[in-house]
Amino acid sequence: MANEPTPTVVLVHGAFADAGSWSGVIAELQKHGVPVVAPSNPLRGLVSDAAYIASVASQIDGPVILVGHSYGGALITVAGATDNVVGLVYIAAYVLEKGESLGELQGRFPLSPLVSNLKEATYPVAGGEPAVEVSIKPEAFPAIFAADVPADVTKVLAAAQRPLAAAAFAETASAAAWRTKPSWALVAGADQAINPEVERFGADRAGATIVELKGASHAVAVSRPKEVADLILDAVRATS
Template identity: 50%
Template sequence: MAVLQGTGSRRRIRREHAMAAGCAMVMCTAVAAPAATGGGRTPAKPTIVLVHGAFADASSWNGVVERLEHRGYTVIAPANPLRGLYNDSTYIASVLDSVKGPIVLAGHSYGGAVISSAAAGNPRVKSLVYVSALMPDVGESGISLGARFPSELGTATRSVPYRAGGGAVGTDLYLKPDRLHQVFAADLPESTARVLAVTQRPVATTAFSEKAKVAAWKHIPSWFLVAKQDKTVNPDQERFEAKRAGSHTVEIDSSHVAMISHPEAVTDLVLRAATAAD
């Protein structure tokens, strides 16, 4: 009887050892698999933040927003205050602070100057995208860049004084309704240009006169879309800025508002920047 009990014990021990060995193999396989696949996790897609420029609002990005969301990206298109470079970039920086995870930051026109300042010192901004945009270096302004690369914008605006709370006063710039189609949106239907003229948001002159204090594109990879038919920002200025920054650059036959008239091309460029940021 004692012999039988000993044999059973040895059999149980062998079975337990075999089960333990099998479990160990499974555990080793489970631990080893993630290491071979980079942790087994799909990297989170960056949030894409789209900043509009002067004379426009966030709806100018609608076509791009729809396409990016269709591809599974979270998109934010905040209202750019258009009150001055320092004010606007501080505000957009606060919007970025509310975003968790990596960010791709895009700016159109004057919005390019804003993102160049707003992204400075934010390690979560992985890529910058400029669409027919201003891209000033430290000490430069929209006015100083425009003086080097003249465009038709200077003859297409009108000045209107404004008053704000606390006794603040300033001057707003509007596009002249009869010039908006030619200078701003020549490749859109005239009926659309008339609506843009009526709904345009004015920009304070300080947006173009204040000099940039930082230039985030010196430290963050950038992509640039040059609009070859742009009459608001000289295409040669866009090429100069993109070359200076070492931006990944594409050129298309577009007016100043490429994100409205060519949303697919703009979306493609943003996606390139987003893929690089993954």
């Protein structure tokens, strides 16, 4: 194993965010000479988004570690079945079982404050009726998404958030790559977007190596990039 190439880390952002939310983590990984890519997640549905992430991974030469934040965790669970994926890292994320939806997993636990602070809009669908997408009400965004991030930064994050297609909550995972590949998970202890119990349950079920950051918000990659990068580096070392 000693001569295996360093895996490329693919960072998959979740809903209400964009690839820029990984900036601090990217800088940390690049300091350690780790190749890293942070694609833009379409946020249009679990099936199509996971297929897109799988296509990104499969076109990278050599081994890949998929890292998913929030909804991105559901995507890497499916996309991780791609042959060259050697590890999965979940950051304040949903860890689905095959055949399970986000709605089902969440529904087993008390709802987070996020659920009552979503606003709906519609977007056009070629050849069909408009579909529904959701975003976080801007005034609720700081407390729910990024309570440990400076207020001036959260204002920008709230303005730049990307909506998630509502259909994503009902689509089911066609695979659970953690059944055959090693996984790591970071639980954000003060998460108000996903109930930390949901994160813990999924990580435990997957047999992941778990780190819990007390007081960390959902935006843990923004507020504590070094600790997020440290967990990813553990996965890189373990698989190379």
